[in-house]
Amino acid sequence: MNTLKEAKTLIQENIRDYGMYIALFVIILTFTIMTDGLFMSSRNISNLIDSAGYIAVLAVAMTLVIVIRHIDLSVGYAAGFMGAIAAILMTQAGMPVYITIPIILILGIVIGLFSGFLVASIGIPAFVATLAAMLIFRGALLQVTEKTGTIIIQNDTFNAIGNGYIPSLLQFNGLHLLTLIVGLVGIGFYIYSEISNRRNKMKYQFDVVSTGIFVLKLVFISAIIAYITWILAGYNGFSWTIIIMLLVVVIYHFISTKTVLGRHIYAVGSNPEAAHLTGINVKKITYIVFGSMGMMSALSGILFTARLQSATTTAGTLFELDAIAAAYVGGVSAAGGVGKVTGAVIGAIVMASLTNGMNLLGVGISYQYMIRGGVLALAVIFDVLTRMKR
Amino acid sequence: MSEYILEMNQISKEFTGVKALSNVNFKVEKGEIHCLIGENGAGKSTLMKVLSGVYPYGTYEGDIVFEGIIQKFNKITDSVETGIAIIYQELALFPDLSVYENIFAGNEVKRGGVIDWNQTIVQAKEMLKKVNLDVNPEMLVKDLGVGKRQLIEIAKALSKDVKLLILDEPTAALNEDDSENLLKLLGDLKKQGITCIMISHKLKEVISIADKATILRDGETICTLEGSRGEIKENIIIKNMVGREIDDIYPKRENKTIGGKILELHNWSAYDPQLSRNVIKDVSFHVNQGEIVGISGLMGSGRTELALSIFGNAKGYKLQGDLVWDGKSIVFKHPSEAIEAGIAYVTEDRKGDGLFLGQDIKNNISAANLKSISQNGVINQNEEIKIADGYKNSLSVKAPSLEQIVGNLSGGNQQKVSLGKWLFVGPKLLILDEPTRGIDVGAKFEIYTVMNKLISEGMSIVMISSELGEVLGMSDRIYVMAQGEIKGELSAEEATQENIMQLATQ
Ligand SMILES: Nc1ncnc2c1ncn2[C@@H]1O[C@H](COP(=O)(O)OP(=O)(O)OP(=O)(O)O)[C@@H](O)[C@H]1O
Numbered sequence: 064m065n066t067l068k069e070a071k072t073l074i075q076e077n078i079r080d081y082g083m084y085i086a087l088f089v090i091i092l093t094f095t096i097m098t099d100g101l102f103m104s105s106r107n108i109s110n111l112i113d114s115a116g117y118i119a120v121l122a123v124a125m126t127l128v129i130v131i132r133h134i135d136l137s138v139g140y141a142a143g144f145m146g147a148i149a150a151i152l153m154t155q156a157g158m159p160v161y162i163t164i165p166i167i168l169i170l171g172i173v174i175g176l177f178s179g180f181l182v183a184s185i186g187i188p189a190f191v192a193t194l195a196a197m198l199i200f201r202g203a204l205l206q207v208t209e210k211t212g213t214i215i216i217q218n219d220t221f222n223a224i225g226n227g228y229i230p231s232l233l234q235f236n237g238l239h240l241l242t243l244i245v246g247l248v249g250i251g252f253y254i255y256s257e258i259s260n261r262r263n264k265m266k267y268q269f270d271v272v273s274t275g276i277f278v279l280k281l282v283f284i285s286a287i288i289a290y291i292t293w294i295l296a297g298y299n300g301f302s303w304t305i306i307i308m309l310l311v312v313v314i315y316h317f318i319s320t321k322t323v324l325g326r327h328i329y330a331v332g333s334n335p336e337a338a339h340l341t342g343i344n345v346k347k348i349t350y351i352v353f354g355s356m357g358m359m360s361a362l363s364g365i366l367f368t369a370r371l372q373s374a375t376t377t378a379g380t381l382f383e384l385d386a387i388a389a390a391y392v393g394g395v396s397a398a399g400g401v402g403k404v405t406g407a408v409i410g411a412i413v414m415a416s417l418t419n420g421m422n423l424l425g426v427g428i429s430y431q432y433m434i435r436g437g438v439l440a441l442a443v444i445f446d447v448l449t450r451m452k453r
Numbered sequence: 454m455s456e457y458i459l460e461m462n463q464i465s466k467e468f469t470g471v472k473a474l475s476n477v478n479f480k481v482e483k484g485e486i487h488c489l490i491g492e493n494g495a496g497k498s499t500l501m502k503v504l505s506g507v508y509p510y511g512t513y514e515g516d517i518v519f520e521g522i523i524q525k526f527n528k529i530t531d532s533v534e535t536g537i538a539i540i541y542q543e544l545a546l547f548p549d550l551s552v553y554e555n556i557f558a559g560n561e562v563k564r565g566g567v568i569d570w571n572q573t574i575v576q577a578k579e580m581l582k583k584v585n586l587d588v589n590p591e592m593l594v595k596d597l598g599v600g601k602r603q604l605i606e607i608a609k610a611l612s613k614d615v616k617l618l619i620l621d622e623p624t625a626a627l628n629e630d631d632s633e634n635l636l637k638l639l640g641d642l643k644k645q646g647i648t649c650i651m652i653s654h655k656l657k658e659v660i661s662i663a664d665k666a667t668i669l670r671d672g673e674t675i676c677t678l679e680g681s682r683g684e685i686k687e688n689i690i691i692k693n694m695v696g697r698e699i700d701d702i703y704p705k706r707e708n709k710t711i712g713g714k715i716l717e718l719h720n721w722s723a724y725d726p727q728l729s730r731n732v733i734k735d736v737s738f739h740v741n742q743g744e745i746v747g748i749s750g751l752m753g754s755g756r757t758e759l760a761l762s763i764f765g766n767a768k769g770y771k772l773q774g775d776l777v778w779d780g781k782s783i784v785f786k787h788p789s790e791a792i793e794a795g796i797a798y799v800t801e802d803r804k805g806d807g808l809f810l811g812q813d814i815k816n817n818i819s820a821a822n823l824k825s826i827s828q829n830g831v832i833n834q835n836e837e838i839k840i841a842d843g844y845k846n847s848l849s850v851k852a853p854s855l856e857q858i859v860g861n862l863s864g865g866n867q868q869k870v871s872l873g874k875w876l877f878v879g880p881k882l883l884i885l886d887e888p889t890r891g892i893d894v895g896a897k898f899e900i901y902t903v904m905n906k907l908i909s910e911g912m913s914i915v916m917i918s919s920e921l922g923e924v925l926g927m928s929d930r931i932y933v934m935a936q937g938e939i940k941g942e943l944s945a946e947e948a949t950q951e952n953i954m955q956l957a958t959q
């Protein structure tokens with residue numbers, strides 16, 4: 064009884080965070096029922112997460128850009144452009160993959176730093192600076208793909224980034240062994256970190272949830288990870304895209320919650336003047352955040368190009384808006400200083416689920432746009448309302 | 454028998470985890486000036502927000518009876534229409550709009566749905582006359598001092614036919630002259646039959662102006678003192694507020710040991726490119742190790758600018774002259790360099806540029822010195838909690854936990870968090886800009902005691918303050934500033950209220 068009551072207040076107090084998970088759950092359930100379970104099939108889930116990957120990495124970095132009260136509209140075509148450059152380097156210059164990828168990532172950082180320079184040092188509003196950059200990259204993409212049109216990539220290693228799966232080591236009852244192992248390690252790590260976190264908080268007499276709720280939460284989250292792992296293991300296992308996406312999330316999550324850099328980023332977003340007077344170099348933080356955005360655009364370009372196994376003239380179209388939408392669905396606030404990178408990933412998965420589910424149901428593209436727009440608006444309305452209440 | 458214009462009966466208000474008000478009773482008679490006093494976090498602002506509809510009907514318990522009718526305000530405009538106007542602790546004017554636009558913002562003078570600007574200006578002039586303010590209504594608000602802005606807020610309230618005027622710490626940011634002006638105006642308004650509730654931490658003002666004073670402590674009504682019965686006296690107020698007696702609010706320091714010069718400025722000037730004028734002119738001064746140097750002066754006399762120019766030239770002035778720190782001539786290019794050298798600056802505007810309001814107490818306290826509790830850029834969060842908790846306790850910050858969002862703390866507790874943040878840096882020189890603005894007597898005493906302790910540990914303090922009592926009571930030496938210049942230096946012995954004011958208004 065008590066546990067139930069506690070759970071209720073807990074949900075009420077954290078309605079914004081939980082609301083997103085509940086929404087995701089409702090979306091999944093609806094589509095699963097409407098498609099007679101096709102939505103939850105191994106193959107579809109694998110496909111869905113892969114198609115969320117190149118937006119998720121953008122959304123994660125975009126969250127930090129929005130946290131420091133800026134925006135980056137150039138990331139979509141920047142991703143398309145850098146994907147095309149990667150294709151050209153490999154097909155026309157014959158460069159090997161492991162050189163191409165670092166070069167593209169570095170190119171991304173340089174591009175991001177340039178936006179950072181315009182915003183932080185020259186003082187151009189980010190909206191305008193990155194709008195200009197967006198137009199430039201759009202042109203640049205057309206320019207480099209003009210002669211050849213679509214550039215087909217035949218490099219298997221590169222294409223595996225977007226289409227391949229981690230090796231299985233052994234088939235185990237038709238299940239993908241390494242995937243199961245990775246999943247188990249993930250659960251173990253999750254439980255360990257939660258327990259040590261709780262222990263710490265108790266040591267300092269911080270409020271913690273009751274043991275009942277805590278165990279319930281552990282079991283629940285572990286079950287979800289286990290279930291997803293199970294589903295994926297039934298098809299081809301974890302794809303490289305999933306692994307890359309998870310890595311990016313873990314790294315960004317770590318930086319944003321555990322490091323000085325992360326604290327400084329949120330401080331700058333929360334109150335730039337106070338941050339300056341606290342001795343934080345606001346300019347430097349702006350450069351770093353835009354640099355990271357550029358690098359994630361490059362990664363997004365690589366993932367997308369690899370997925371299509373080719374660079375096209377329209378690659379990257381509207382990625383920036385999908386990423387911004389994912390970040391907002393994930394709970395970032397335009398007022399600055401608020402927003403979690405984990406939220407952005409969930410946001411990206413929510414948006415990808417919508418697209419995927421509606422595709423399965425054969426919903427026309429025109430309706431798809433409207434529904435996605437509606438969901439974005441709803442998420443932000445919900446956000447504003449729950450914030451006002453507090 | 455006069456009637457009550459306002460009765461607040463059994464008001465309770467709870468925030469998640471905090472009981473801000475419990476069964477508060479508060480009655481105000483028509484035409485009186487009623488002061489609401491109490492320690493930081495006692496619930497004064499919250500009570501007034503309940504009254505004005507910021508917290509709508511249904512989010513609190515109890516009844517509000519105004520002019521004999523139970524009121525159920527759902528939003529602020531409801532209370533405004535009833536004749537209640539509130540002027541908040543933080544002024545709510547539009548700095549880039551003109552005086553007349555501000556006075557009628559939200560209450561525009563319209564003819565057929567179109568704003569009649571000429572009529573607006575005419576009426577604005579009338580309102581300005583009512584508050585004895587002689588400014589051109591077409592001036593921009595940002596070009597006016599705080600004292601005048603406060604009067605404009607009142608003019609704005611008057612334009613809405615106010616019956617009950619509520620002022621939340623109106624004089625906190627005002628100098629003595631402006632404060633006196635404002636209090637006189639409240640007296641005039643009283644004669645016109647306007648009832649007034651004033652929240653203030655300045656007991657002298659309360660004593661001089663209040664007909665009655667209600668004291669809150671920890672969200673409960675302690676008592677209502679009546680001037681007509683001779684109850685509004687400093688010792689009675691303090692005793693009821695704090696729950697104990699404080700003999701001397703400026704604690705004495707034993708064994709002073711004043712060392713050599715830690716900071717010197719020689720012919721120091723600062724040119725502000727945004728205002729395109731010199732904000733600091735040819736200032737020479739010094740601070741010795743182990744002393745409290747008071748800097749007095751009127752608003753806008755350049756005291757904050759002086760602090761900012763020393764503190765890593767935070768506003769990007771063009772500087773001239775020499776800064777000698779610890780015997781070495783040095784140029785700080787960024788606040789981080791000043792912090793590194795051992796200077797800390799607690800800003801006067803804690804909400805504007807002091808605190809991260811959306812973040813919790815822990816993050817705010819650690820913000821300026823994360824380096825000391827991190828390894829390879831990774832924060833040791835246990836250490837962080839331990840340290841933040843230490844400052845929360847030693848400064849007695851009233852909050853349910855370290856995870857409390859700083860924006861939800863009362864003004865005084867925010868100030869303590871600000872102070873904690875800078876003490877954690879372990880500075881050699883602490884610059885305090887209006888350190889006790891909006892702070893209750895008990896907490897003031899605590900802060901003064903902390904200051905004395907820091908000094909005895911060898912720190913030096915520069916205290917910028919508009920409150921003459923505190924400058925006189927705490928400083929070893931006093932500089933008086935006006936128009937960006939230092940007009941004089943006084944030792945603690947020779948300084949008096951009179952000679953400071955004389956220098957300040959030169
Ligand atoms: N929105 C909020 N959420 C949580 N707690 C709050 C909120 N607003 C106020 N409080 C708490 O309620 C209590 C009363 O605060 P209030 O601002 O009314 O104090 P106050 O008497 O005006 O103090 P001060 O003199 O410092 O301005 C404090 O403990 C404060 O932390």
Ligand SMILES: [Mg+2]
Binds near residue numbers: 499542864
């Ligand atoms: Mg208050």
